[in-house]
Amino acid sequence: MRLLVDAGNTRFKWRLEQEGIVIDEGWSALGTNAPLASIEGYLGAVSRVGVSAVIHEDIRLRLSSYLEQKVSGPVHFYWAEAQRFGLRNSYMDPRTMGADRWHGMYGAWKRYKCGCAVIDAGSAITVDYVNNSGQHLGGYILPGLKMMLKSLKNDAARIAFEEGEVSKAEPGINTAECVNQGLSWLSRAMIERVSKDVSELNLSQTLVTGGDAGRLFALGMKGAHHPSLVLDGLGYIDSEAFG
Ligand SMILES: Nc1ncnc2c1ncn2[C@@H]1O[C@H](COP(=O)(O)OP(=O)(O)O)[C@@H](O)[C@H]1O
Ligand SMILES: CC(C)(COP(=O)(O)O)[C@@H](O)C(=O)NCCC(=O)O
Ligand SMILES: [K+]
Structure with missing residues (x-):
């Protein structure tokens, strides 16, 4: 086992x-x-x-x-590596890249073998782009949805609100609306930006994973939901090491 x-x-x-x-x-x-x-x-x-x-x-x-x-x-x-099976890391020092990002990208690469965007909406949100020949073009690290709400609660004295998972993104007219709809508005901006990059970079697939993947889909994200993409990539690598 x-x-x-x-x-x-x-x-x-x-x-x-x-x-x-x-x-x-x-x-x-x-x-x-x-x-x-x-x-x-x-x-x-x-x-x-x-x-x-x-x-x-x-x-x-x-x-x-x-x-x-x-x-x-x-x-x-x-851990993250310089390369594997045609997937090549853009980091000068690959060991400083989060292992989950590398394993998620590897899961995507093994599954589709084509240019792809990998979005992991976990504690932090990571966006990684891999081109058709397996070159990691780079990525982004953003605070996750929970993390953003937590920082507003903890670091601003007069922002008191109840969390609500809304997909409305119009301007709010009270604190809770401004915060909750603000998060949806920001997420939608990110989703649009990813979609623009995907088309400009000619990537064929968008894969989404992480605890907040469903939330991103509800906000308009287009792509394939791979809830266990990191485990998929990790499994391939472990099999390649030990059969
Ligand atoms: N049952 C849950 N418990 C904790 N977080 C959850 C749950 N369902 C959704 N989430 C969301 O998913 C995020 C964590 O996603 P996950 O992929 O597990 O992160 P990580 O890989 O960083 O541990 C949380 O920040 C939260 O917004
Ligand atoms: C960006 C991360 C915090 C995401 O982790 P997660 O939110 O999934 O727990 C993780 O990949 C990490 O610690 N990365 C190290 C820095 C880097 O990837 O460049
Ligand atoms: K993760």
């Missing part, structure tokens, strides 16, 4: 496989002492673990020792 883990800044997403077949997938909130409690019964039978992590080093070490205690086989952490 193989276990794959995508350890993000908000949640751990995991996938359990037996001979290439997905048995179960799920997630747990960051910070729990037993992040895989719901599948602990299986962990003794896990012969290999692959992890994509962007979490703080302390949390990563805790996750690593938890897995090593529970699982019988080795635990491998996979």
Whole structure:
């Protein structure tokens, strides 16, 4: 049995496989002492673990020792690379790129083998562009939707509001509307911008992943929803390493 883990800044997403077949997938909130409690019964039978992590080093070490205690086989952490199977990183120092971005792009590249935009709407939102020949053209890192609301709440003394998931984007006439509709307005601007880039750069596919992917689709995002794109890319890489 193989276990794959995508350890993000908000949640751990995991996938359990037996001979290439997905048995179960799920997630747990960051910070729990037993992040895989719901599948602990299986962990003794896990012969290999692959992890994509962007979490703080302390949390990563805790996750690593938890897995090593529970699982019988080795635990491998996979990081961003300079290149793989024709996909080439634009970073001078690829190890400084978030592992989740590389694994998401690799999942997209293996699946479609063509120019693509990869949008990961997680704790942060990342946008990455890969051209037809596999060259990463670069990307963007933006605060995520929750993160933006949190910073308004925490860093502005007189902005009190109830969060509401709205797709309306007209100008608000009270604080809550201004904030909630402002977020939709900004998201729509980003969506339009991505769509413009995709057409100017001649990219054939747009793939969207992350906890807020559904929200982006509700706001007009066009593309394919791949909820577990990071796990997909991680799985390909782990298979290429160990068969
Ligand atoms: N049940 C949920 N728990 C936490 N965040 C959620 C949930 N559903 C949607 N979200 C949204 O998804 C974001 C986290 O997405 P995720 O892809 O798990 O992030 P990360 O990879 O950074 O851990 C949150 O910021 C939040 O806006
Ligand atoms: C940008 C990110 C915070 C996104 O992580 P997430 O929001 O999915 O938890 C992560 O990819 C990261 O820590 N990147 C390192 C910097 C870089 O990619 O250049
Ligand atoms: K992520």
